[in-house]
Each structure stands twice: as structure tokens, then as C-alpha cells.
Amino acid sequence: MGPSLDASIALAALGPFLAAALAPVVHRFAGRYAGWVLAVVPASIFIFLLGFIEPIASRRFVQASLEWVPSYGLNLSFFIDGLSLTFALTISGIGALIILYAGSYLAGHPHQGRFLGFMLAFMGAMLGLVLADNMLALFMFWELTSVTSFLLIGFDHARQAARRGAIQALVITNIGGMGLLLGVILVQQLTGTWEISGLRGLGDGMREHGLYPLVLILFLMAAFTKSAQFPLHFWLPNAMEAPTPVSAFLHSATMVQGGVYLLSRMTPFLGGTDMWTVTLVSFGGVTLIWGALGSIRQTDLKQMLAQTTIASLGLLVLLIGLGNEAAIAAVVVYFIAHALYKAGLFMVAGAIDHETGTRDITLLSGLSDKMPLTFIGAALAALSMVGLPLTLGYLGKEEMYLALADADWRSWLLLAVLVIGNALLAGVAMALAIKPFLGPLATTPKSPHEAPIAMLIGPLVLGGLGIGVAVMTDWFAHDIVVPAASTVLDVAVESHLSLALKPTSILFWLSVLTWVLGVLVFLQMAAIRTTLRRLDAAIGWTLDQGFDSVMFGLIRFSGAVTRFFHHGKLELYLVVVFAGLALAVMVPVLGMGGMDVLLPTHELGDWSAKLSWPDLRIYEWGVIALAVLGLGALLTASSRLVAILALGVQGTAVALIFLLFGAPDLAFTQFMVEILSVVILTLVMTRLRLDERDHRQFEDWARDGTLAIVCGAGVSLLLMVVLSGTLDPRMSDFFTATSVPIAHGHNIVNVILVDYRGFDTLGEISVVMAAGIAILALIRGKKKPGTLAPDVAKRQRKSALKAAK
Amino acid sequence: MNTVIFRTIAPLIVSIMLVFSVYVCLRGHNEPGGGFIGGLIAASAIAIFGMSSGVERVRAAIRVDPLSIAGFGVFIAGLSGLMSLFTGSPFLTSIWLYLDLGETVLPLSTPMIFDIGVYLVVFGTISAIALALEGEGGDI
Amino acid sequence: MDFVLAIVVGLFIATGSYFLLSRSLIRMLLGLTVFGNGVNLLIFTAGRLTREVAPIVPTGLDQPDGPIANPLPQALILTAIVIGFAMFSFLLVLAYRAYQSLDADNTDTMRVAEPEDSPRPPLSY
Structure with a gap:
């Protein structure tokens, strides 16, 4: 840990953005190897983050901070603890494999550079999200x-369809984003800190505060929209319109897990109340079953995977809601397991699509000979998804059953939900690994062959990790799960992860039950699908x-x-403007006692002075x-010439008023302007054949x-x-007093x-001068008379026709 | 408009007005007057001239396009403000120079140049408008 | 005398508003001029009225030797008059051009920018 720690952590969070900006250039020079080059960025971030595992495991956490808006006391602060390290490792590790995969998947696409740039920018946003300490920075990411x-x-x-999916995802997640912003501001107002690390220890006060339900709802809004919880889950399947690398990255391990991250992060602060538990468990449970059933209904590989992702998100939310030690440990294990196998399966689905030209599971069969490595990747992932022993999935499943191992009837109900959900997911996993690869070879739009190496590395490495990590149970439990779970719960957590099979324990038999049900689901899949589709059609x-x-x-x-x-x-429009003027003038005058100056006061003398004839001289009255007179003549003018003359008369009167009250400069200017106005008006008006009378309906009038x-x-x-x-008079006095001494002029104006x-x-x-230029442009820019008129006439005829109908 | 009397008298009126306008502009710093009024008077003179003798003759007489005069006005008004750069003071700070001509003292100053700029802008712009409206055989 | 001027200002504003609410472009122009005059008078009167004494310092003195008219509103109004006139000319020519192009000076028939049957927003992605 050198002195440049701040900078390097910030670079880890912000580096992908730099890489994103450079991606199109890299693509231009590196061509088809762009994926290999750009994958270096997430890979090095991954390696950099690996170095933090040891210190974090010994209960330290690392903070870094850059000045952001110092005048508001805002810092762009980051921190690494067990939870954010787990997420950041997953994001950067899978990210590197995905970039590699995308480089090959979209090889030859004209906009591949842009695509890789978007991917890296997304990864930067995701890393920033999980590493941010400042809550506004969190919101921004x-x-x-x-x-x-x-x-x-x-x-x-x-x-x-792609546009629709994109807009839908943006709209739904942004509704949550607004909730998050409000929630963050509200929390800052209540606690006085922008930093998540500053919230430690404030949870009890928060939970007893009157505004707690509001804060909770706002944060849940954010988490549920992002993590696609029922009933706002539908954007996730539609987001499958994205190219497969996107789905493999965003909709399995990263973006949708943002909500899970937020909920885990807020557990010490907001969690533990009845409201929290009931909401999370019920929404999570419904989402789990809904998503699992939804995945069976689908035949498209990516759609099936999307639905299982919804189910898994529901499962995670449910576990966070339970909030006991085992449940949180299960969240961490299951999150990692799910990220590994789901990203792998998406990549497999993409490879199948890429090589065969179809993703329909009913059309695929017998690919294991043609694509053996892909099959191995799919099988490894499916093992973990089913939760067979020796895999991460098994550890996660054991842990979540352990979380419910007490004799409460509610626990039994939830246990039933979990077993059914896991069984359905296990069935789907078997279908995904077996149906396309085993059996006789089916004909597909493209003749299948093995995918390129860059597209195989991902599934194989991730599948291998799903087992490899599980085998190193002690290291995994001590260095990853315990720090992360301890962060979530804010107390030291003991690990009870074990790969050993214990036939005496009820947990073991629950697992067996899950597997058995899963096999049944797999065998009866077609029948269940038909039933579900009929049900769907009935709802309509x-x-x-x-x-x-x-x-x-x-x-x-809005239209x-x-x-x-x-x-x-x-x-x-003008009526509105003048009504506004009338209001703006009248309301303050009448409402704020402005009339007092005109009304009688108790000093009668003052009042009588107001009544007296104003002391105007006779010629002033004349002006x-x-x-x-000028105004009156203007109002009643029956011809153009009279109107122009009346205009001149009122202008002259104004000039005379200026002259009488000590403003000779104004008077002369006004005179000249009046003369020129009358001349110009005459010049123009005589050329118009205008109807000069005022036709206003009585109501308008x-x-x-x-x-x-x-x-x-x-x-x-x-x-x-x-x-x-x-x-x-200070301004005027200043000008009057200094005009001669400073400015050497006697005419103050x-x-x-x-x-x-x-x-x-x-x-x-x-x-x-600008007005002059504009006028000359209008005059000189010759336009044929009536160029627009036919159009208008046509439109008027049209509307007349419409009216006639 | 095209009566003999008007046509005969117009040049006289116009020349008097033009001279008067310059006078009004220059005395503006100490007596009623100034660039705005002077410019308006001069522009009125041009308008009258245009009515009596036709736009083409006026354009020939003033030689330069009126709008160029206006542009030049903005230019020297801005330039007079930049003079203050030489004394190291802020933009538009006035500088005075009293020329002793023996019998009288002639005050020259940047505000005077500025006022002449104003005069030229108003004169040029409004003349241009008036001439454009008067000209071109009734079809503008 | 101030209050009499205040009423005159009100008359100018009322007449100007009435003309501006008309549908005929030329009448709106007349209204604009009257309205502008009213506003100029408003600023003038709000700066207090002083009879006949122009804000000019007599020759040879450094300060005026008595009360003078308020110079500040005058300076504001002077430029306002000239700019108002430039705007008036511009709008006049604009109205004339509009009359030539659309063959109308009634604002009801000038609907090029906002046609009556403007298209509905599309209902798709």
C-alpha cells in the first residue's frame, strides 16, 4: 500500500471510462484483436483488487477520496470493504472475459469499437457504483x-424491438434512480453525512425515526426496479434484445445486481425491521416463483436465462430480507455462484446462436460432438446451477436452507418456496445443458462447429471457477464470504460452509428433494410449458x-x-400575457395595501391636499x-391616414411633456422619432391594401x-x-455632482x-445597427409575393372540409 | 411630394439640417444635444432629400452605403473605448486632451469620439431604412 | 401634478394594450408605439418631475446652482426611444413582408409555424 493508494483506487473506478474513450481508436488499430487488447484493462483492475483480499479479510477497510465540489463539502470518495470487494472482483473478472468474448462475437461488425467502448463505460459505472462511498457519487454511477x-x-x-427494450429499461430503472436520489438526499438531511461509511452506527436512530418508512420505500423503489423485482421485472426479458455479451454481463452478474448491492449495503442502516423483512421476503418470494415459471414457459435460450435471472434476483432479495447470518452468507455465496454460472451460460447461449443461427431450444440437439468445449462449459455451469456437491451452487443452497432451519411455520412456508424455486431452476439448468447438446444432431440454419477460442475462454474459466473456488472452501469462506457478510451485518460472522455431505442432517435431504423435483421438472418440461402458455393465453x-x-x-x-x-x-397568447401583466401589477398594489396612499387618512389635511386641483399650469393642461386627444383619435380612427396622424399627435404630446419637465434632449429625440415614424408608416401603409377598421366581435371587444x-x-x-x-437620489446625485469635475461635461444626460x-x-x-441589418435583409431578400399563401389556402380549405364533415 | 417648391427648397433644408445635426452632436456634451439627436436629425435630412430628389441621387450624393457608415460608427465607438488601454485603465475610461490654440482651448476626448460613433450609427441605420423604404419604385 | 401624469401613463398603457390585443398586425404596431411611449413616460414620472430645469450644469460652475431634473431616467429613456424606433421599423417591415408572403395581416390566418392540423406525436418506439 504505497502513498498513491488514493489515486490507484480512483483509477480502478474511473480507468474503464478512459479505456472506453479510447476503445474506438484501439479497434481501428488492433482490428480483430481489439477484444484481447481492451480486456487488459479489466484484467489488471481484477489483479489489482485481488491484492486487497488479504487486508480486507483481516477486518480492515480502505478508503480513498478526491475533492469533488469542495465548496459543498462533497468528495468523490471510494472505499473498499468485504462487500464492495466481492462485487468489484466479480465485475472486473467477468468483465475481462466478456470483453474478450465480445471482441470475437462481434468480429467484423462496423461499430464494434463503439460497442466495446460502451461496455467498458458500463463496467466503469458499475465499479464506481460498488466502490463509491459518497452517496451522491453512488447515485451518479x-x-x-x-x-x-x-x-x-x-x-x-x-x-x-431493440429500441423498445432500451427505452423500457431506461424508463423503469430511472424511476428507481429518482427514488434513490430522493432517498439519498433525505438520508443526508436526517444524518448530515453524504458518506456511506459515515452511516455506521446510525441505524438504530434511523429505524425509530418517523420518516423511516419513506426512506425505506425510496430505497426499495431503486433496488426493486434495478433488480427487476415483480411487478417491475418485465424490462429484463425485453433487454435480451441486446447483443449476447451485453446480456451475459449486464443481465446476469452486474447491472441487475446493483439493486442487490444497494440492499446489502443498506442492511445495517435500514434493515432488520418488520417492514423490511416482510416487504423483501414477499417481493423476493413472488419474483422467485414467477421468474422460475417464466423460464420454463420460454423456448429461446436467452429468454430462459433472463427469466432464471429474475428468479435468482428474487431469491437474493428474499435472503437479504431474512437477514440472519446464514442468509447473508448465502447471499454472498449465491451471488458469486450465480454470477459465474449465469455469465457462462449466457456466453454458451451466444456461442450456440453464433454458430448455429438459432437460439430455440426445441430446434437444437446433439451439438456435443460438434462443440465439445462449449458443452463442457455449459455442463460445468449447469452443475453449479443445479447445486450438485463440489460446486459453489451447492454451498449457496445449503447455506440458504440453513438460514431457515428453525421450527417456525413461516420458515417452513419459505422453505417450501425456496425448494420449489430451486427445483424449477435446477430443471431449467438441466434442460439448458442437456437438450441442445445430447441426442441426435438436428439441422440448424448454420452448420455448427466449435466457437472461436475467445468465446470459449469465458464459459470454461467461469465454469471451472464455479468448482475450483468451492473446493477451496476454507479459503473462500474465510477470505471472501466472512468479510462480505460481516460488512453487511456489521458484526463478525462465523463461517459454516462445508462441502461435506451429512446424511444425518435435514439440510442434506432438502437438497436431495430439490434435485429430485428438478429432474421431474426437466422430464415434464414440455407439459408444464403447455399448461403455462394456456394460462397466459387465458389471462391475455x-x-x-x-x-x-x-x-x-x-x-x-403530452400531445x-x-x-x-x-x-x-x-x-x-397576448391575452395571457396581458392578463399576467394585469395580475402582476394589480395584486401587489391591491394586496399589499398599496391603495392606502389614495384612501383618506385620519389626517384630514393630507386628504384635502389630495382633493385639491392639481397645480398644473394652463399650457401643461393643454399638452x-x-x-x-391623440389617443382618443387613434382609438376611433376610421381611416389609415387619421390613425397615422393621431399616432403623431400623441407622440408629439409626449415630446412636449418631456420638454416641459426639464428634458430637452428627450423632447428633441422624441420629435425626430415621431416625424420619422410617421414618414415610414406612410411609406409602408400606402402600399398595403388594408382593411383599417377594427373588426372585433363584441365579446372580444x-x-x-x-x-x-x-x-x-x-x-x-x-x-x-x-x-x-x-x-x-444617490445615483442621480452622484452623476450630478461629478459630471463636471470628473467627466468634464455640463450636459449630465x-x-x-x-x-x-x-x-x-x-x-x-x-x-x-443589428435592427438596421435585419430590416435591410428583409427588404432586399426578394421573395415572390404569395409564396406561402397557396399552402395556407390549401390548409384552410382542408380545415373547412373537416368542419363540414 | 414632387412639387416644384419642395424640390427647390429641399436641398437648402437638407444642407441646413445636416450642418445643424453636426453642431447638435458636437455641442452635446455641454448643451442639449448629442449623438442620438444629431443622428436622427441627419437621418431625417436624408429622408427628406430622398423624397424630393429620388433615392438614386441620394445614394450617389453620400457615396457610401449608409449601413457601412453605421458599421464604422460602432467601430470607432468601440475603438474610443480601447484607447484607455494606453493609460492602463479599464475599457471605456475617458481620456481628455486640451489643445491650446492660442485664442481658445479645444477639448478633445474619447467620449467625443464615442458620441460621434453614436451619431454615425443612428444616422447610418435610419438613413438606410428610410432609403430602402422610399426606393425601388414602390415595391420594397 | 405627479398624479395627473400617472393617470396619463395609465391611459397610454391601456390604449397600447388594447391595440396590441388586436388581430391586425398594423394595429398591433401602433399599439407597440403607444405602449412604448407609455413606458417611457412611466420611467420619466417615477424619477420625479421637475419643471423646465434641464439637467445641465451652467458654464463656469462645478455644480448646478439649484434643483434640476433627474438626469438618470432621461439617459435611460433616450436610448429606449431610439431602440424603440429601430424595433418599430423592423416590425413594420416584417409585417409588410408577412403581408406580401401570406396575403394577410390578420394573425388568425398566419399559421405557417403552428398549423391548425399539426401532426400528432407518433405512438411507437
Whole structure:
């Protein structure tokens, strides 16, 4: 452990992303050997992590931290303990084999480089997820696994089924992701820490807190969606649209296990309550049976495996829910066993598909002669899946039965569920290993031959490990299972793993029962399948279809909302705008006592001053009368020319007001602008054949008039309120006092424009110039008159036709 | 619009207005006036000229495309702000130079150049618009 | 006198709003001008009114020798007038172009960007 430990742990978590970015380049140069080259990255991470087994087993854990957002006290912190080491080893180890496999499986595919990049990015996200200490980082990696798996499932994006599977996976897992984010924030608010390691010892307080059910539901939402628990399991089978290496990696050992990891990680903090146990055990139990039955219903190899994955996830959730020592040890053992055999079987299924052109189990037979090594890989994996002695599967099964070995009736019920589930899975495993390989050779779309070496390494190594690790029982128990299980339970756990057969123990006979039932299931598989399919047809509706209904309903709903708000009637948009203006002005003025300045106060003198005739001079009244006259003439103008003149009159009146109240600059500018406006308006309006009268229906007229009066009155009132307050003259005083001494100018307005606020003015003249350019572009860009008109006319005819119907 | 009286008087009015506009612009720092007003007056002069003598004659008379004048205005306004770089002060800080011409002192300054820039922008843009609208035989 | 000006501002805003709510582009343009004038007056009045004394420091003095009009709102309004005019010209030409292309100045018939029978979102993946 050198001083660069922080950096190397972070590199282990983030390195795959770097490799992902380089993958397309590597693919370009290394060509068909890209898989071999890129597999070095996960392999070296695996070897690096192997070095941690020893220290972790002696009850130490390793932390590393990088500054992330220091201003919020956020660190990108990682830590390695028994649980995360188990997951990280599985991810990187299987990842290396999968990359190797994918390099061969997709050899010659034009986008193979991209594919390998996605795979490595996904692996990085997964490693980050299990190594993250900071819960926000955990959430970030969690979402990254969703996004990268979206890319991987939809890799073959020209097919609709792949797109659908990808969108479904993204939607479902992201619902959980939102739950996780809320849960993480809530936990941080309650405990004050972002670090998972900081939650140690806070579990008792949490379980008694009033918000515990909410936190629990949020975390369960995340875990159940990710780990495909019933009734949100249906995205997993649809994700089989991905290329097989993806399924072998994501949907057996990694992504779907994210939920299992989260639940295990949160066990010391959230676990142990009745609510936790009942929810997890019931959901897990239903999912186990549902998935196991589902796998028998299928004939497609990958679909069968996907369904068994659902079943296994249900089993793991159930065991976590039980939460006693043996159950948690069983979780660890079963997780590893499952990862090894499921990834192997997926790779075998992919190899069969690759070499024969079909994945339908009813069409496959007798491949053992043609593909002997593939058969060995499949057989080794199936042994572990059935749970025969000397395999990891056996250890896991023994351990989970041990977890329920007390005399409670609930335990017996659960035991029955477990035995039936395991028996169904064992049946499927036998079918997978026997049906395609033994018996007479069947004709397949491609003539079968052995898969390339890169595609064989995976199943053989994983199958071998499934037995090899089990044989080293003591090492496995002491260095892997005990540290991981101790982390989950936060107490030191004793190991009772043993490969020895004990005919005196009831556990042994339960295993025998499982095997016997499994053989029965295998023999009667066709009959069970027919029955299940009939049942399915009788129900006639699946959750999968329900998802479609919900999605399409959402699309329809959003379309309707868009059409409602985005109706295309300009005057209605403006009505909304002006109604907003009226509200924005009127509500503060009326609601916050703004009217007080206008109402009588107890000081009668003040009030009488308000009543008195305003002290305007006669010519000032004249100018104001001119303004009102101009507006009135504009409103009642019956011809174009009168309207233009009225516009000029009101503008002139404004200019005169400026002049009378000490603003000669404004007055001159306004005069010039009015003159130019009138000239330009005349130039343009005389060329239009316009109907200049205002055709408004009475309702429109009343609505617009009311709105206009409310807006005007509101602005008047607001201004009166403002005028009744005091003016803060500091800015004006500063300009007035410094205009001559600092800026050497006597006209303060001009000094402000060209000196104090010169930057502002520079922007404004740029706007003026831009407007000029736009105008010239409009004028010079010759367009034939009426180019768009026929289209509009056609549309209007169409809508008229529609109305007529 | 095309009466004899108007056509005869227009050049006179236009020239007076143009001279007046420059005067208004330059005195703007100390008296009412400034670049905005000056530019508007000059643009009005061009508009009147265009109405009386036709757009083509106006374009020939001012030689340069009005919008180029506007562009030049933005350019020198920005440039006057950059002058402050030489004194090491922030953008648009004013610099004053008093030229002693014996009888009188002529104050030159970057705000003056800035104001001339404003003048040119307003003059150029609005002249361009007015000429474009007046021109091309009633079909813009 | 301030309150009288406040009422005048209200009249300008009301007239401007009424015209802007019209369906005829040209009337909307007139409304925009009136509305702009109203807003300019609003800023002007909110800065308090002072009769006739322009914000100019007499020659030879460093400070004005009496109360003067508030220069700040004037500086704001001056540029607003010119920019308002540039915008007015732009919208006028735009309206004219629209009239030429669509043969209409009624906003109800200008539905190129948002046609009445816009397509429904597709219901597939």
C-alpha cells in the first residue's frame, strides 16, 4: 500500500471510462484483436483488487477520496470493504472475459469499437457504483449504469424491438434512480453525512425515526426496479434484445445486481425491521416463483436465462430480507455462484446462436460432438446451477436452507418456496445443458462447429471457477464470504460452509428433494410449458403491454397538453400575457395595501391636499389634453391616414411633456422619432391594401377592453404608489455632482450616455445597427409575393372540409 | 411630394439640417444635444432629400452605403473605448486632451469620439431604412 | 401634478394594450408605439418631475446652482426611444413582408409555424 493508494483506487473506478474513450481508436488499430487488447484493462483492475483480499479479510477497510465540489463539502470518495470487494472482483473478472468474448462475437461488425467502448463505460459505472462511498457519487454511477445499459441494449438501434427494450429499461430503472436520489438526499438531511461509511452506527436512530418508512420505500423503489423485482421485472426479458455479451454481463452478474448491492449495503442502516423483512421476503418470494415459471414457459435460450435471472434476483432479495447470518452468507455465496454460472451460460447461449443461427431450444440437439468445449462449459455451469456437491451452487443452497432451519411455520412456508424455486431452476439448468447438446444432431440454419477460442475462454474459466473456488472452501469462506457478510451485518460472522455431505442432517435431504423435483421438472418440461402458455393465453394481458399503454398514454397526454397551450392563436397568447401583466401589477398594489396612499387618512389635511386641483399650469393642461386627444383619435380612427396622424399627435404630446419637465434632449429625440415614424408608416401603409377598421366581435371587444383598462389602471396605481414613497437620489446625485469635475461635461444626460454608461450605450447602438441589418435583409431578400399563401389556402380549405364533415 | 417648391427648397433644408445635426452632436456634451439627436436629425435630412430628389441621387450624393457608415460608427465607438488601454485603465475610461490654440482651448476626448460613433450609427441605420423604404419604385 | 401624469401613463398603457390585443398586425404596431411611449413616460414620472430645469450644469460652475431634473431616467429613456424606433421599423417591415408572403395581416390566418392540423406525436418506439 504505497502513498498513491488514493489515486490507484480512483483509477480502478474511473480507468474503464478512459479505456472506453479510447476503445474506438484501439479497434481501428488492433482490428480483430481489439477484444484481447481492451480486456487488459479489466484484467489488471481484477489483479489489482485481488491484492486487497488479504487486508480486507483481516477486518480492515480502505478508503480513498478526491475533492469533488469542495465548496459543498462533497468528495468523490471510494472505499473498499468485504462487500464492495466481492462485487468489484466479480465485475472486473467477468468483465475481462466478456470483453474478450465480445471482441470475437462481434468480429467484423462496423461499430464494434463503439460497442466495446460502451461496455467498458458500463463496467466503469458499475465499479464506481460498488466502490463509491459518497452517496451522491453512488447515485451518479447508478444513473450511469442506466444510461450505458440503454446504449448497449439499443445497440442494434435499427430494430424496433431493440429500441423498445432500451427505452423500457431506461424508463423503469430511472424511476428507481429518482427514488434513490430522493432517498439519498433525505438520508443526508436526517444524518448530515453524504458518506456511506459515515452511516455506521446510525441505524438504530434511523429505524425509530418517523420518516423511516419513506426512506425505506425510496430505497426499495431503486433496488426493486434495478433488480427487476415483480411487478417491475418485465424490462429484463425485453433487454435480451441486446447483443449476447451485453446480456451475459449486464443481465446476469452486474447491472441487475446493483439493486442487490444497494440492499446489502443498506442492511445495517435500514434493515432488520418488520417492514423490511416482510416487504423483501414477499417481493423476493413472488419474483422467485414467477421468474422460475417464466423460464420454463420460454423456448429461446436467452429468454430462459433472463427469466432464471429474475428468479435468482428474487431469491437474493428474499435472503437479504431474512437477514440472519446464514442468509447473508448465502447471499454472498449465491451471488458469486450465480454470477459465474449465469455469465457462462449466457456466453454458451451466444456461442450456440453464433454458430448455429438459432437460439430455440426445441430446434437444437446433439451439438456435443460438434462443440465439445462449449458443452463442457455449459455442463460445468449447469452443475453449479443445479447445486450438485463440489460446486459453489451447492454451498449457496445449503447455506440458504440453513438460514431457515428453525421450527417456525413461516420458515417452513419459505422453505417450501425456496425448494420449489430451486427445483424449477435446477430443471431449467438441466434442460439448458442437456437438450441442445445430447441426442441426435438436428439441422440448424448454420452448420455448427466449435466457437472461436475467445468465446470459449469465458464459459470454461467461469465454469471451472464455479468448482475450483468451492473446493477451496476454507479459503473462500474465510477470505471472501466472512468479510462480505460481516460488512453487511456489521458484526463478525462465523463461517459454516462445508462441502461435506451429512446424511444425518435435514439440510442434506432438502437438497436431495430439490434435485429430485428438478429432474421431474426437466422430464415434464414440455407439459408444464403447455399448461403455462394456456394460462397466459387465458389471462391475455401482460404487464409488458401495460407498460406500452402507460407510455402511449403519456405521449397522448403530452400531445394534448402541447396543443392546449400551443394553440397558435396569437391574440390568445397576448391575452395571457396581458392578463399576467394585469395580475402582476394589480395584486401587489391591491394586496399589499398599496391603495392606502389614495384612501383618506385620519389626517384630514393630507386628504384635502389630495382633493385639491392639481397645480398644473394652463399650457401643461393643454399638452395633456393633446395627448388624450391623440389617443382618443387613434382609438376611433376610421381611416389609415387619421390613425397615422393621431399616432403623431400623441407622440408629439409626449415630446412636449418631456420638454416641459426639464428634458430637452428627450423632447428633441422624441420629435425626430415621431416625424420619422410617421414618414415610414406612410411609406409602408400606402402600399398595403388594408382593411383599417377594427373588426372585433363584441365579446372580444369587451374582453380586450376590460384587460386594457385593468392594465392601464394598474400601472397608474402602481405609479401613484411609487410617487407617494421617497426617491432614493444617490445615483442621480452622484452623476450630478461629478459630471463636471470628473467627466468634464455640463450636459449630465449626455455625460451619462457617453461616459458613465458608455458600455451600455455601445451595446445599444449595436442593437440599433443589428435592427438596421435585419430590416435591410428583409427588404432586399426578394421573395415572390404569395409564396406561402397557396399552402395556407390549401390548409384552410382542408380545415373547412373537416368542419363540414 | 414632387412639387416644384419642395424640390427647390429641399436641398437648402437638407444642407441646413445636416450642418445643424453636426453642431447638435458636437455641442452635446455641454448643451442639449448629442449623438442620438444629431443622428436622427441627419437621418431625417436624408429622408427628406430622398423624397424630393429620388433615392438614386441620394445614394450617389453620400457615396457610401449608409449601413457601412453605421458599421464604422460602432467601430470607432468601440475603438474610443480601447484607447484607455494606453493609460492602463479599464475599457471605456475617458481620456481628455486640451489643445491650446492660442485664442481658445479645444477639448478633445474619447467620449467625443464615442458620441460621434453614436451619431454615425443612428444616422447610418435610419438613413438606410428610410432609403430602402422610399426606393425601388414602390415595391420594397 | 405627479398624479395627473400617472393617470396619463395609465391611459397610454391601456390604449397600447388594447391595440396590441388586436388581430391586425398594423394595429398591433401602433399599439407597440403607444405602449412604448407609455413606458417611457412611466420611467420619466417615477424619477420625479421637475419643471423646465434641464439637467445641465451652467458654464463656469462645478455644480448646478439649484434643483434640476433627474438626469438618470432621461439617459435611460433616450436610448429606449431610439431602440424603440429601430424595433418599430423592423416590425413594420416584417409585417409588410408577412403581408406580401401570406396575403394577410390578420394573425388568425398566419399559421405557417403552428398549423391548425399539426401532426400528432407518433405512438411507437
